Amino acid sequence: MVKILICDDDQTFAQSMFKRILSLPAYSSKSMKLSCLTDIAEMSADTIAQYDILFLDIDLGKESGIDLARKMRKMNPEAVLIFVTNFSEYAPEGYEVDAFRYLAKSELEKKLPTYFEDALAMCRTRQRKVEILCEGESVPIPVQSLAWIESQGREQYLHLVGGCREQLITRLTMAQLEDLLVPHGFLRIHKSYLVNMAYLQSFQSTSAVLTIGQTLPVGARSYRDNKQKFVRWQAQQLW
Known part of the structure; x- marks a missing residue:
């Protein structure tokens, strides 16, 4: 079972992304489990480290998504990490936490299908x-x-x-x-x-x-x- 998590404090966006992933041809309810976190208080490194694929918002208020990813990486170096962002620039710090992709929220509909398929392929590779x-x-x-x-x-x-x-x-x-x-x-x-x-x-x-x-x-x-x-x-x- 591939465990997938959307981690974003924007509840409207997170729910929209949740529905889009469920509708993707590559998504299978038989072999995948999709979850969503929108409460920053619940977004601990211990919690997100339990997932195989993470869609993580960079801007989470007091603690950035990159800071959270650093803590998570110490517990789960195998997770496929996709940063979701409102900005077009890529954060150099993403290399430090082995970011797999950057997904601009404005390009969700265009790029999500390909990025999701790529993430699944990488997940399988990392399980080798x-x-x-x-x-x-x-x-x-x-x-x-x-x-x-x-x-x-x-x-x-x-x-x-x-x-x-x-x-x-x-x-x-x-x-x-x-x-x-x-x-x-x-x-x-x-x-x-x-x-x-x-x-x-x-x-x-x-x-x-x-x-x-x-x-x-x-x-x-x-x-x-x-x-x-x-x-x-x-x-x-x-x-």
């Missing part, structure tokens, strides 16, 4: 798993829960978010892991570090900061090429 041999056991790992990998000698440490296990150890080489994970949005930022770009908050010449607060070193030789890869990946997430 990779099989990695860890300490003699083949472990299925949700791609989006794997934040980064750190090499320590012959062992590689897999750092996970949002699951029952925070760390796994494998003896696969970094080269093998890179081949496996690059198609899923991972970047080798250093000879000893492989990072899921969905968690990259900032990427500088000497260090990378993750959305979960971790700071990792960046290899100087590959920085320029990796920076270009990261920028291209960011653009693909918004379009």
Whole structure:
């Protein structure tokens, strides 16, 4: 069941969007559940983190939608986040919280059908798993829960978010892991570090900061090429 949430303090707009989504050909009541929140007091990070697809208003009064999204991301890095806005400009902070799309309220009728289909496709993608041999056991790992990998000698440490296990150890080489994970949005930022770009908050010449607060070193030789890869990946997430 795909859980979808509209989070907007404008009750009239939220109800209009709710009805439009229900009428979309891509929507299925058998496999999807659509909910709506219009009371700001109920819009906690704990609440919205329970959903797979979020349509989140940027302007929520005292707390912006971006601030709320930052808190939510710490609990649910896999949610497909679409910011809904009255403005035509894109907020740069959206990259920090892995915003999938920006939907202008004035273009709801025109763009909602495509954005909804794209969000469903991305939701399915983010639910993909990779099989990695860890300490003699083949472990299925949700791609989006794997934040980064750190090499320590012959062992590689897999750092996970949002699951029952925070760390796994494998003896696969970094080269093998890179081949496996690059198609899923991972970047080798250093000879000893492989990072899921969905968690990259900032990427500088000497260090990378993750959305979960971790700071990792960046290899100087590959920085320029990796920076270009990261920028291209960011653009693909918004379009």
